[in-house]
Amino acid sequence: xxxxxxxxxxxxxxxxxxxxxxxxxxxxxxxxxxxxxxxxxxxxxxxxxxxxxxxxxxxxxxxxxxxxxxxxxxxxxxxxxxxxxxxxxxxxxxxxxxxxxxxxxxxxxxxxxxxxxxxxxxxxxxxxxxxxxxxxxxxxxxxxxxxxxxxxxxxxxxxxxxxxxxxxxxxxxxxxxxxxxxxxxxxxxxxxxxxxxxxxxxxxxxxxxxxxxxxxxxxxxx
Amino acid sequence: xxxxxxxxxxxxxxxxxxxxxxxxxxxxxxxxxxxxxxxxxxxxxxxxxxxxxxxxxxxxxxxxxxxxxxxxxxxxxxxxxxxxxxxxxxxxxxxxxxxxxxxxxxxxxxxxxxxxxxxxxxxxxxxxxxxxxxxxxxxxxxxxxxxxxxxxxxxxxxxxxxxxxxxxxxxxxxxxxxxxxxxxxxxxxxxxxxxxxxxxxxxxxxxxxxxxxxxxxxxxxxxxxxxxxxxxxxxxxxxxxxxxxxxxxxxxxxxxxxxxxxxxxxxxxxxxxxxxxxxxxxxxxxxxxxxxxxxxxxxxxxxxxxxxxxxxxxxxxxxxxxxxxxxxxxxxxxxxxxxx
Numbered sequence: 418x419x420x421x422x423x424x425x426x427x428x429x430x431x432x433x434x435x436x437x438x439x440x441x442x443x444x445x446x447x448x449x450x451x452x453x454x455x456x457x458x459x460x461x462x463x464x465x466x467x468x469x470x471x472x473x474x475x476x477x478x479x480x481x482x483x484x485x486x487x488x489x490x491x492x493x494x495x496x497x498x499x500x501x502x503x504x505x506x507x508x509x510x511x512x513x514x515x516x517x518x519x520x521x522x523x524x525x526x527x528x529x530x531x532x533x534x535x536x537x538x539x540x541x542x543x544x545x546x547x548x549x550x551x552x553x554x555x556x557x558x559x560x561x562x563x564x565x566x567x568x569x570x571x572x573x574x575x576x577x578x579x580x581x582x583x584x585x586x587x588x589x590x591x592x593x594x595x596x597x598x599x600x601x602x603x604x605x606x607x608x609x610x611x612x613x614x615x616x617x618x619x620x621x622x623x624x625x626x627x628x629x630x631x632x633x634x635x636x637x638x639x
Numbered sequence: 640x641x642x643x644x645x646x647x648x649x650x651x652x653x654x655x656x657x658x659x660x661x662x663x664x665x666x667x668x669x670x671x672x673x674x675x676x677x678x679x680x681x682x683x684x685x686x687x688x689x690x691x692x693x694x695x696x697x698x699x700x701x702x703x704x705x706x707x708x709x710x711x712x713x714x715x716x717x718x719x720x721x722x723x724x725x726x727x728x729x730x731x732x733x734x735x736x737x738x739x740x741x742x743x744x745x746x747x748x749x750x751x752x753x754x755x756x757x758x759x760x761x762x763x764x765x766x767x768x769x770x771x772x773x774x775x776x777x778x779x780x781x782x783x784x785x786x787x788x789x790x791x792x793x794x795x796x797x798x799x800x801x802x803x804x805x806x807x808x809x810x811x812x813x814x815x816x817x818x819x820x821x822x823x824x825x826x827x828x829x830x831x832x833x834x835x836x837x838x839x840x841x842x843x844x845x846x847x848x849x850x851x852x853x854x855x856x857x858x859x860x861x862x863x864x865x866x867x868x869x870x871x872x873x874x875x876x877x878x879x880x881x882x883x884x885x886x887x888x889x890x891x892x893x894x895x896x897x898x899x900x901x902x903x904x905x906x907x908x909x910x911x912x913x914x915x916x917x918x919x920x921x922x923x924x925x926x927x928x929x930x931x932x933x934x935x936x937x938x939x940x941x942x943x944x945x946x947x948x949x950x951x952x953x954x955x956x957x958x959x960x961x962x963x964x965x966x967x968x969x970x971x972x973x974x975x976x977x978x979x
Contacts (some may be wrong), residue, residue, distance in 0.1 A: 420683060446971045540729050540731040541731050541732070541733055543727075544725065544727060545748075546720075547691050547724075547725040548715075548720060548725075548748045549719075549720030549721045549775060550746070554748055559733065562735040
């Protein structure tokens with residue numbers, strides 16, 4: 418019956434495209450989380466009035482983050498083509514989309530991490546110092562757990578942005594649902610394919626949001 | 640135990656500079672409960688933070704148990720802090736950890752083995768009276784319970800010194816007294832040196848042995864609590880003492896109301912141990928004259944009671960002389976307000 422509503426849709430294509438989108442989102446999501454966390458922590462710790470106040474380090478990271486956050490993603494992909502070619506070896510396929518996705522999303526997440534960390538109670542940080550804690554203890558046992566709900570809701574927002582970035586990357590040859598919607602749907606005038614690809618992206622976004630909200634709620638013991 | 644020598648701390652913000660602590664020298668003996676009292680902005684918060692190196696002095700030195708805290712850095716300061724615990728006004732517990740996990744935190748920092756932590760946490764939960772609440776998150780606790788967790792966490796590594804930063808200021812009066820009792824109990828049991836800062840004379844009165852009064856970064860008065868209470872030298876100290884007997888003015892003895900009484904009115908002033916003697920009863924028995932208590936005020940402190948009593952007695956001149964003599968021998972100051 419589905420065939421009569423979606424005459425041009427090939428199910429194996431849809432499944433393959435969905436897998437590619439999930440693959441790109443997941444891999445770039447993990448890398449963005451780690452890189453963004455490191456950058457966000459560095460921003461937080463070197464900010465004015467913070468523990469390791471350092472104007473130079475803060476300034477450099479801040480500028481880099483702002484620059485990469487400001488470049489429109491579609492242009493970022495093009496700008497990064499030589500870089501992608503060097504480290505991935507090709508500019509086509511899902512893997513080739515990863516560098517651009519990470520470079521585009523990590524600075525965004527870094528800012529969200531910085532904001533999350535600033536919400537950690539200053540008194541708790543002082544108490545931790547007064548107990549003779551090392552920096553590693555402060556980071557892994559205080560800063561990250563105490564900001565975990567905001568870190569999770571931040572990565573949720575970032576993952577959703579990554580889904581849409583990956584669709585954009587798809588248009589210029591990275592595969593995935595964006596590629597399906599554009600090449601198979603739009604270019605061939607198969608509106609049913611475009612529709613199904615779009616709905617699939619929506620479903621992925623809703624699932625990410627649902628899991629993110631549930632996890633945030635579970636983590637928040639305040 | 641703790642020696643502060645000519646400590647100053649100056650904060651620079653842009654062009655302006657603020658002297659938070661101004662040439663303070665103090666020494667605190669082991670096992671003492673030492674109170675530092677002052678209004679907000681007096682520099683007491685900065686002073687207590689100099690004791691565990693959260694702030695570095697601009698000048699002077701802080702020595703605790705032979706460790707120079709003011710000069711310590713990095714690993715040495717970290718090690719010193721394991722033995723100088725702090726309790727905070729706003730408790731500063733980790734909301735992401737349960738009661739047990741919060742108490743365990745200071746031991747994890749000190750690198751105590753897991754099995755030992757578990758045992759010690761159980762001990763501490765018992766000590767601070769939180770049995771049954773081990774797995775609760777701080778958001779489920781009352782203010783008093785949160786501070787008990789804070790105290791347990793501070794005691795976990797058997798510190799030499801406990802610093803209390805307005806530890807009871809966010810609590811209601813009843814809870815304040817419970818926490819103060821707990822601190823006093825800990826002090827006695829472990830001979831733990833406690834330094835506390837507060838703006839409430841009630842706290843000083845209830846548990847402190849010695850007190851320093853701070854104003855504008857300077858210690859303006861310092862001494863045994865009873866001494867400071869009975870003979871305050873500075874106006875600010877008098878203000879703090881008045882906090883205790885808040886209705887001082889409308890509560891004072893009014894002699895005109897006793898005008899129609901025949902006989903003598905004597906004002907007695909008690910300081911410290913003499914208060915434990917049944918003086919009035921003894922005098923009545925010895926001289927066979929009844930004493931009438933007209934007015935009185937007694938204040939308990941950790942070192943004993945001080946207060947005043949206004950007595951009316953209808954006695955002969957000779958009896959009166961003997962009575963006054965007796966009082967002197969009991970170390971009670973007396974003053975005849977009106978002769979009959």
